[in-house]
Amino acid sequence: MSKKISANLDLTKSLLDFQEMVTKLLELNNVQDWDGGIIKLREQEIRSAALILAGQCIAILLYNLSQSQSALDTAMIQTRLWWQPTTQRHGFRTRQILTIGNVLVTLKLPYVVTINEKKDKNQSLCEGFCPFLMWLGMSEGLTPLVWSTVAQYGAITSSFEAACTTLTGWGINLSLKRIERLTYKIGQIGINLRQSKILNRQLGNLAEGNILKGQRVVIAVDGGRSRIRINKKGRKNSKTKRHGFIGKWVEPKLFTIYVVDEQGKKINNSEIPITNDGTYEGYKALLEILEADLVDLGISQAKQVLLIGDGAEWIWIHIPPLLARLGCPVETYQLFDFYHVTENLKAFADAAFNEEVQSKEWFIKARKTLKKGNAKSLISQMDELIAVATGERCKIMVVKRNYILDAYRKGRLNYDKAIDKKLPIGSGAIESLIRQVVNLRIKGNSKFWLKENAEIMLHLRCQWIARSWDNFCGSIFNSFIKPQTF
Template sequence: MVSAYSALLSSFEEVRQVLCDHGITLDVKVIRKLAYRYAERGRAAQQAGQIPLNDEDSLQGRRVFISTDGGRTRLREKKRGPKTQKGRTRYHGKWREPKLLIIYVVDAEGKQEKSFSPFIDGCFNGPDGLFRLLKAYLESLCVDQADQVLFVADGAHWIWNRVPGLVRKLGLNPDNVHELLDFYHAVEHLGKVAGLRKKWSAKERKSWVTKHRGLLLKGEAATVVQAVQAICRGRNSKAIKTEREYFVRNEHRLSFPAIKALNLPIGSGAIESSIRRVVNLRLKGPCTFWYKENAAKMIMLRSYYKAGRWNQLKLMANSHISQLAA
């Protein structure tokens, strides 16, 4: 109960207050320690492959959506030098990027299946750490038996450079795997390209973006890439190179009509929402600093709670207790 409240509420102090209302008096330090130990046991079971699954979690013959992205939170990192006058250790409060994943199933109409609660999780171990975590979940779910597998993300190099290797390690049929750039990120970058034309009026920029947005939906990605290159030709600023390379590099991931024809999503709103609910509303805030290991534990607690898989985390934590007792 303490861990569930810690995942649900916005601070450990709120947890203490709610527990007091239920007649349970616990110090904030005790609450924090209980929640972190609960997360440790759950993570140990997950790393051992002991994820309790039911019949609804089978991916056999289903259409799977996978996405990853990064958020932002401030970590408390020790600073060299003498302590403060009060004897406290000095620290840096630098922004770091926790990375999250989401796995869910869509039905024949392209809508998220309610019978399959999504898997959400994350870590601070960098891109390789996140993809190891993603691989562990997909192997447990037997993703190789899925009918279609769709990877959707923004244009980040750290994501797309690792997807082909993940597909090979999982033994997936390449014909059933699709890579897609998030449509709304692509449109956002069209706006940035139009903004490079300083002599255009706001109306001309909007017209250009609308036109090429429509071309993307019609499957004319090559035409859009050529138009972007035409705007960027002969200009060598860093912003121009970035936008040109964005579309050239991801041209084969702009097959929006083909994906829509399969009734699969063309946007990564699910992972964007997860970043907000899991990270931003709990770990990100003014004057909020986390130790890295504690932030990672809170991400696991909150991910399972927001995904509707708290009972699974409970079984994982309890199974690890039983193994330690044995």
């Protein structure tokens, strides 16, 4: 389905064409020679025919809308705030819109332009837009479904090349460059909307939501690792005509906010969605994003809140005060991720014992002691082992003991209480998010990202993993509407 198909704008003809194509595909000829490959081929051909029919139907819908004076008037009203003081109508323009099934429909639409007055008082027309296309999210020459699907596969597949192949199979035939551009554009709009929410929070204009009212909320925070491309300063290379670049390892910081039921099972549905996000702009930017999301979700109305993370200092210096400032409930708990803590215990055990069997035996008992809430007893055992240790091993043991001791003193090792309340003790949710968002797409051999592109990809993949892609795209297409207020 690589060739674009012109819309015929005739439903009867489209149905007859579909019937003709599919009737042949439903014939049972020489079935003794059939196999799974034959069935697969027919499935693909029937799917292609169905997509073309769907595209033809969408084309009729768009054409009829474009012929409706009511729709055209609505488009003018709904996009009025995009107009400048010198914007005015400027005739009609012909525009082509690609629908699913690779069907291309041609529309003749009203066009508006903004006039700039030059010093010689001659008028110059700037680039304008079609209010109809702006209103319906089709300024890129695609239907909203096609654009969101392009961006979806551009974000979730392993590469834009893979996205191109997948989209072709679903009746969307676009160049690799266009897929890349459309993915980044929809992602940038999402980033802009996120920034707008942060600004509204800072100005005190962000209304508090109630999604988390009466819920048991978990907030998990951690960082990933990927390489950002930084161009070298100075002259361009005489042969390539480009600046060289270095690949700097940078830590994107991510968070996930989710709800668990009374049995500790994660909830993810349309009423109580998971919220994921992250940034390459450092912890201060992450705190702004987190604050806006928590207010939007209504964190102050939660029944219980658990903050869980590794030993990164910035998490514990900044996020607990933020939660207190946002009015989190009395039942707000803090935990060091159990598995990060046990990694330190394992390193301590390996340094403390010469024999692997002894090390493993002590480590297993230490884990159980920690889970039962007996961190004080465990630290005493560690002190006894440190007392008889020497050299480099002793230094390692002291560092690992201090990690446990610091977490204990700050009340972040109360795993027994969390288990009793059926709250998670590990940060598996955020670890999984980092793997799916960063490691499987952004991090990799010979991958060097421009920071702004990495930020967009991070944001897009966070929405996909949270299963909130449709809501995310809905907010983007709704953002094109800027009606005149009276």
